[in-house]
Amino acid sequence: SHCQHIVDSNEEIMKGAEYDNIERWLGQGLLISTGDRWRAKRKMLTPMFYFKMLDSYMETMNRQARICVDLLERKSGQEVDMYRTVKLCALDII
Numbered sequence: 001s002h003c004q005h006i007v008d009s010n011e012e013i014m015k016g017a018e019y020d021n022i023e024r025w026l027g028q029g030l031l032i033s034t035g036d037r038w039r040a041k042r043k044m045l046t047p048m049f050y051f052k053m054l055d056s057y058m059e060t061m062n063r064q065a066r067i068c069v070d071l072l073e074r075k076s077g078q079e080v081d082m083y084r085t086v087k088l089c090a091l092d093i094i
Helices: 002-008 018-026 035-049 051-074 082-093
Strands: none
Touching: 035 051, 051 082
């Protein structure tokens, strides 16, 4: 389908103006970057996301996600810095 071609494309990588609003929060990672910066990040990350590779990470991802959810449940009703919380969870998974 046409959508699949765009999603899988290495050429259709220009982002819309909406992304400008989240760039400050997300930085110039794979989601936001374009051009040579995007290609370099994509090349570096692609091997890590083959399904067989991801299967080997599931136990760790689930364990660390459960720890993060438990932490958030203990802080129910309190203000939480989600950027810091999700960043720390991602680092624990990595």
